[in-house]
Amino acid sequence: MKIVIDAFGCDNPIAVINGIADAINATKDIVIVAVGNEEIISSTLKDKTFDRARLEIVDARDVITNNDSPLEALRAKKDASMVRAYQIAKQDEDVIAFISGGNTGAVIVGAVLLLGKAQGVEMPALSTILPTIKGTYSCLVDCGASIDSRAVHLLRFAKLGSEYMKNTYGIESPRVALLSVGTEDKKGNTLTKETFALLKESDLNFVGNMEAKTLLSGEADVIVTDGFAGNVALKSVEGVSQAVIKIFVDLIKKNAPEGTDLTFVKKAVGDFLGIYDFNSMGGAVLLGTKKPVIKMHGSANEKTVVNVVKQALKMCVNKGE
DSSP states (O other), X not given: OEEEEESSSSSOHHHHHHHHHHHHHHOSSOEEEEEEOHHHHHHHXXXXXXXXXXXXXXXXXXXXXXXSOHHHHHHHOTTBHHXXXXXXXXXXXXXXXXXXXXXXXXXXXXXXXXXXXXXXXXXXXXXXXXXXXXXXXXXXEOSSSOSSOOHHHHHHHHHHHHHXXXXXXXXXXXXXXXXXSOSSTTOSOHHHHHHHHHHHHSSSEEEEEEOGGGTTSSSOSEEEOOHHHHHHHXXXXXXXXXXXXXXXXXXXXXXXXXXXXXXXXXHHHHHHHHHHOHHHHOOEEEEXXXXXXXXXXXXXXXXXXXXXXXXXXXXXXXXXX
């Protein structure tokens, strides 16, 4: 099995390259195809200890940046690391997943144009896993792939999310909730009301509307919404978690008696970040493509790469690929 990684479509390629070596050390029976400037990749890894037989390097000298127009860049930059990585993922039957920390729009458009959609999927959906207060995980879908969606799209997103949670996390009948402004059946805008009706009539385990304040409650396994609201919700969770930690630490320092041992605070903060830090959680999965596509955070580091590679393996192994 192979996993292809766009090594240069991110903020810190050197960290991603080092993370590739760490991922090889942290896994078994997987070959990683690193796509990008071969000289830089080889130079970065020359002193790293890892099984070099499990690394393939494919030279690509161009990069799609966050300032590029996704469609124009995919068409014009034929030697970009993302483009070459997608071509390899499509052509090599041994490749089980594609990973990139690059331009989100380009990752999504590239998945559709260069890799291809799964049969029966009109538009893929970007999903992310949220840790809950119950120690479980919920899947938020869509969180940014389709800004303008119709009710039929959200129904499909819910089905994709349910399949993902069933295949990857072993949840036999995932509970599906619809993100809205209230829990009552009639609450919401035109889109959510139409989607509610479709979900209620579907064969999914639909449990009703959910408010954003209960996103991390663990009351649903799949939370479906359009890409605009989903992206706002996701970034709000990320921002609030960072703010809460800072406020908490500042208050502890302010109110703790002089000489108090604050070691326990550091451990608590570390444990919290271990749960809610994006580098620990892995990446957002684009559901509905022919092969799994995982979007890492743009500022991905070595730890991110290791966890995203493990995430890809878990998806494919549990699915029986």
